[in-house]
Amino acid sequence: MLMKKERELIVEYGKKMSGAGLCPGTSGNVSIYDSETGLMAISPSGIDYFSTLPADVVVMDLNANVVDGGRKPSSEWALHTEFYRHKPYARAIVHTHSVYCTTFAVLGMPLKAVHYAIADAGAKEIPCAPYETFGTIELALAAVKACGESDAVLLGNHGIIACGRSIESAFSLARNCEYVAQLQYQAMCIGTPNVISGAKMDEAIEKFRSYGQPDSGKKGY
Numbered sequence: 001m002l003m004k005k006e007r008e009l010i011v012e013y014g015k016k017m018s019g020a021g022l023c024p025g026t027s028g029n030v031s032i033y034d035s036e037t038g039l040m041a042i043s044p045s046g047i048d049y050f051s052t053l054p055a056d057v058v059v060m061d062l063n064a065n066v067v068d069g070g071r072k073p074s075s076e077w078a079l080h081t082e083f084y085r086h087k088p089y090a091r092a093i094v095h096t097h098s099v100y101c102t103t104f105a106v107l108g109m110p111l112k113a114v115h116y117a118i119a120d121a122g123a124k125e126i127p128c129a130p131y132e133t134f135g136t137i138e139l140a141l142a143a144v145k146a147c148g149e150s151d152a153v154l155l156g157n158h159g160i161i162a163c164g165r166s167i168e169s170a171f172s173l174a175r176n177c178e179y180v181a182q183l184q185y186q187a188m189c190i191g192t193p194n195v196i197s198g199a200k201m202d203e204a205i206e207k208f209r210s211y212g213q214p215d216s217g218k219k220g221y
Contacts, residue, residue, distance in 0.1 A: 075135035100181035123150035131156035
């Protein structure tokens with residue numbers, strides 16, 4: 001079985017995403033990229049996370065050729081391949097339909113620095129891409145364009161995508177974005193949120209680069 005370890009991790013993190021409430025039903029998807037072989041393991045289309053087996057995970061190259069696996073890959077495979085092309089350090093991607101992030105995606109509003117945890121994305125805000133039909137190259141291109149320097153981007157009227165140097169960091173970022181989105185939403189229900197200044201966010205972003213244990217590979221909060 002090609003990419004056995006990666007396929008097992010995708011099954012594990014699919015369950016974690018679902019268990020954390022980030023992916024209602026069979027929505028969302030996750031992938032891991034091996035830069036040495038140029039292959040990507042990605043979750044299958046339409047299979048419940050708790051029913052997915054490593055053999056169900058599909059292995060593809062970045063040109064959409066299925067190399068191993070008998071299942072249909074996630075409909076958002078192009079979203080993943082475009083991010084791996086444009087974020088050469090990325091080794092994993094998590095795409096969710098988490099409620100608070102998607103609320104701001106519906107509004108077309110970025111996530112602001114209402115909490116320093118947003119520094120996990122390496123940017124001062126999480127931008128929002130315009131709406132494009134799911135599962136299309138147009139969506140993938142719009143997301144990459146809107147993302148800029150951020151490691152996460154809201155997808156208009158859709159959800160959020162987060163990338164990382166590992167599946168652990170990509171999942172952590174997706175979860176942190178949902179936390180920031182919930183804080184921003186709740187603060188807006190009461191009044192006008194205080195947004196951390198650009199200079200202070202530069203400090204936070206720099207500190208995030210050395211957060212955690214030296215050998216953990218984790219760069220985020």
